[in-house]
Amino acid sequence: MTIGDELLYGQVVDTNSAFLGQELAKLGLRVRQITSVSDRADEIVTALDLARQRADVVLMTGGLGPTKDDLTKHVLARYFGTELVLHEPTLHHVEGIFARYNRPMLEVNRQQALVPANCTVLHNALGTAPGMWFEDQGTVFVSMPGVPFEMKGLMTDEVLPKLQHHFQTPAIEHVVVQTVGLGESFLAERIAAWESALPATVKLAYLPYLGGVRLRLTGYDDGQPNLRARMQALLPELYTLLGDHIFAEGEVKLEDAVGRLLTARGLTVGTAESCTGGLLAHRLTSVPGSSRYFQGSIIAYSNDIKMRELGVQASTLEAYGAVSEATVREMAEGLRHHLGVDVALATSGIAGPDGGTPEKPVGTICIAYADAFQTVSRQFSFDRGRQLNVEYTTTLALNLLRLSLPQ
Amino acid sequence: MTIGDELLYGQVVDTNSAFLGQELAKLGLRVRQITSVSDRADEIVTALDLARQRADVVLMTGGLGPTKDDLTKHVLARYFGTELVLHEPTLHHVEGIFARYNRPMLEVNRQQALVPANCTVLHNALGTAPGMWFEDQGTVFVSMPGVPFEMKGLMTDEVLPKLQHHFQTPAIEHVVVQTVGLGESFLAERIAAWESALPATVKLAYLPYLGGVRLRLTGYDDGQPNLRARMQALLPELYTLLGDHIFAEGEVKLEDAVGRLLTARGLTVGTAESCTGGLLAHRLTSVPGSSRYFQGSIIAYSNDIKMRELGVQASTLEAYGAVSEATVREMAEGLRHHLGVDVALATSGIAGPDGGTPEKPVGTICIAYADAFQTVSRQFSFDRGRQLNVEYTTTLALNLLRLSLPQ
Numbered sequence: 035m036t037i038g039d040e041l042l043y044g045q046v047v048d049t050n051s052a053f054l055g056q057e058l059a060k061l062g063l064r065v066r067q068i069t070s071v072s073d074r075a076d077e078i079v080t081a082l083d084l085a086r087q088r089a090d091v092v093l094m095t096g097g098l099g100p101t102k103d104d105l106t107k108h109v110l111a112r113y114f115g116t117e118l119v120l121h122e123p124t125l126h127h128v129e130g131i132f133a134r135y136n137r138p139m140l141e142v143n144r145q146q147a148l149v150p151a152n153c154t155v156l157h158n159a160l161g162t163a164p165g166m167w168f169e170d171q172g173t174v175f176v177s178m179p180g181v182p183f184e185m186k187g188l189m190t191d192e193v194l195p196k197l198q199h200h201f202q203t204p205a206i207e208h209v210v211v212q213t214v215g216l217g218e219s220f221l222a223e224r225i226a227a228w229e230s231a232l233p234a235t236v237k238l239a240y241l242p243y244l245g246g247v248r249l250r251l252t253g254y255d256d257g258q259p260n261l262r263a264r265m266q267a268l269l270p271e272l273y274t275l276l277g278d279h280i281f282a283e284g285e286v287k288l289e290d291a292v293g294r295l296l297t298a299r300g301l302t303v304g305t306a307e308s309c310t311g312g313l314l315a316h317r318l319t320s321v322p323g324s325s326r327y328f329q330g331s332i333i334a335y336s337n338d339i340k341m342r343e344l345g346v347q348a349s350t351l352e353a354y355g356a357v358s359e360a361t362v363r364e365m366a367e368g369l370r371h372h373l374g375v376d377v378a379l380a381t382s383g384i385a386g387p388d389g390g391t392p393e394k395p396v397g398t399i400c401i402a403y404a405d406a407f408q409t410v411s412r413q414f415s416f417d418r419g420r421q422l423n424v425e426y427t428t429t430l431a432l433n434l435l436r437l438s439l440p441q
Numbered sequence: 442m443t444i445g446d447e448l449l450y451g452q453v454v455d456t457n458s459a460f461l462g463q464e465l466a467k468l469g470l471r472v473r474q475i476t477s478v479s480d481r482a483d484e485i486v487t488a489l490d491l492a493r494q495r496a497d498v499v500l501m502t503g504g505l506g507p508t509k510d511d512l513t514k515h516v517l518a519r520y521f522g523t524e525l526v527l528h529e530p531t532l533h534h535v536e537g538i539f540a541r542y543n544r545p546m547l548e549v550n551r552q553q554a555l556v557p558a559n560c561t562v563l564h565n566a567l568g569t570a571p572g573m574w575f576e577d578q579g580t581v582f583v584s585m586p587g588v589p590f591e592m593k594g595l596m597t598d599e600v601l602p603k604l605q606h607h608f609q610t611p612a613i614e615h616v617v618v619q620t621v622g623l624g625e626s627f628l629a630e631r632i633a634a635w636e637s638a639l640p641a642t643v644k645l646a647y648l649p650y651l652g653g654v655r656l657r658l659t660g661y662d663d664g665q666p667n668l669r670a671r672m673q674a675l676l677p678e679l680y681t682l683l684g685d686h687i688f689a690e691g692e693v694k695l696e697d698a699v700g701r702l703l704t705a706r707g708l709t710v711g712t713a714e715s716c717t718g719g720l721l722a723h724r725l726t727s728v729p730g731s732s733r734y735f736q737g738s739i740i741a742y743s744n745d746i747k748m749r750e751l752g753v754q755a756s757t758l759e760a761y762g763a764v765s766e767a768t769v770r771e772m773a774e775g776l777r778h779h780l781g782v783d784v785a786l787a788t789s790g791i792a793g794p795d796g797g798t799p800e801k802p803v804g805t806i807c808i809a810y811a812d813a814f815q816t817v818s819r820q821f822s823f824d825r826g827r828q829l830n831v832e833y834t835t836t837l838a839l840n841l842l843r844l845s846l847p848q
Contacts, residue, residue, distance in 0.1 A: 039659075040648045040657070041475065043615070043657070045462075045463070045648055047456050047459045048454075048455060051455070055449050056451035064449070065451075066484070067477065068455075068477035070458065070475035070476075072473075099625060099626075101626070103644070103645070103646050140626055140627075142629060143626055181649065183825050183826065183829060218506060220544075223547050237510070240506065240510065241452055242506075242588065305719075310723075311731075312712075312714075312721070312738060312740070313723040319718030322827055324742075325796075329742055329746060330741045330743060331719060331739070332739055333712075333737045336737060339737040373746060
């Protein structure tokens, strides 16, 4: 249960529930339902009543802030028939945080140390609102702050260990295979026979994203040993069917997979970006340790910078335009020489919403890869709005790198 | 209602609900609850039974794909006591899509044109799965694909106009004020008296994000005219209390506000990025029309590129290190001269998880702003994990630009 009017108004996207689902799955706990409710006391109570009917544990986030619209703690005290009392260790912790940052402590901050008398307080190392654990007629209720990084810390350090201790759960195993470059229905057609032959206790899900599909096998305990190994044994045939559309197993992103390839080959990389405006470099550098292979980039929005910093020829721009395979090839080659990197990626396109022409409509995208031996370029055409056009272009470029790297 | 095991396992974050909430609020429709359920028929049916008790309209997304785990259409046919029939216009549409992309059409794609006999089919211009509108005992049920860009197109073109026509709703008005640089509790303390004096029909919510807080006033119809104007009249006092912590009204991002300032002053901008790895350029260029003021960037992860491309002195790096105010000042000034832009932003920091030292722990961040008249730099220290450290740094840098631009 995530609590807050901002979720219902759509002013905040609920990312907490996905994190909770991932972590609970690792313990073999199946999420029965995710519910987002408003900050109204009556709606929180109704949702609690329904949740306890369908689940053994109810995790809540949100509504624990210091401001007037945060009601969760008061609602829970009433729901469990008790009142708020001061929790001294929490008060010391809150005082310590304010002392460390040398900031004056306000009365609303002191009130963060008030908790329902019958809960077990869970220490929130990263913030001022503590977590709260209740047990009531066989159901566990846990309340955590809505701020994602505080909730994640509390969940990892306090809640998951307590849940593991409290529940005895059957095994569920997940095996995830990451693919890129094939749409959902083509993928499904290609692996239809394999899918039909899956054991009854293994379920396949298609999780499409922009540019590819994640395949998730979920195996349920069938009383036989080695569930995970038996699921892994299903994969060789999948590799035969899908070839290099598979780029990784497990929760690995395309930029992680690319980083591993660059690291294994001892190659450095850089980007020359027009339409992607830095997102390609950001994806490459979002990987911890990427400074081992990522050197730098030149973002060249203007033609002037394309010529001066990347050595694109004026005649190329004139003859083919900034959005052309000829231009991105020169951008990639120019970046290699200018920054002295082994491998370069370049992008140029019309991200939109403006700038399209009849010959090159919004969504016309060119990408190039260059290394010491070859330059490879591609042109694409799609339009899913500025943001997705840019995202999709970065996925296409990363995949071009993956497929073009020397063996 | 969002449908799909991937949501409960946390393998996909539900962004559809936030979009629906935003759009419904504009029509004055209040979202009572958001529910995410699995692909199991019995759980979908239970959730439908509960949803119709609390709401006049139930919007569903997901489970309409061409693969075996997509059950929604079959469940709805049974739930509304009918069977699936072929919808010819949808079949022509699907055939047209495959013809346009010159791809072979599969049997599973043909089945996308099967719909429950008693629904009104809603045309999905952007994909193969149509939307479906049901009316049953006074409740409206709408089923849409889970792919966000298809759902958004259907919602905008088909569902919202039909909802507007179907329901007569009371007025709700939202006024959003964007602030940056003050934490939630400090903000709350500063505006406490103003908040207490708000009319009973106006509710204030604090929506914190990394680096600031959005304030949302929600006004409910009180039978008096000019609700929105009366809410706007509450703002001048807020400006007095918060000064330049307010950067915009409405759903405006910091990068939009910065873009407007640059456009108004006719200035060009570029970035010199180390720890932010391109995200600062990406945020600046995520604004449609940003090519009017954004020229380019140099991402300099290695010290070599910092010296060669940005003119940072070896002696500066040696004396102060790459993460220092001295270095980011030289980066910003170097970028201005190197790319010939009016205004430059620079970042350098230890994003983590590795690379920290006792003097400069992970989360040590330096930023600088340079224009023709001044160079301004700041050092910060925080650690919320690599991704958030990078995001927070870009917010601090954009805000430094906003506050430093010549008047």
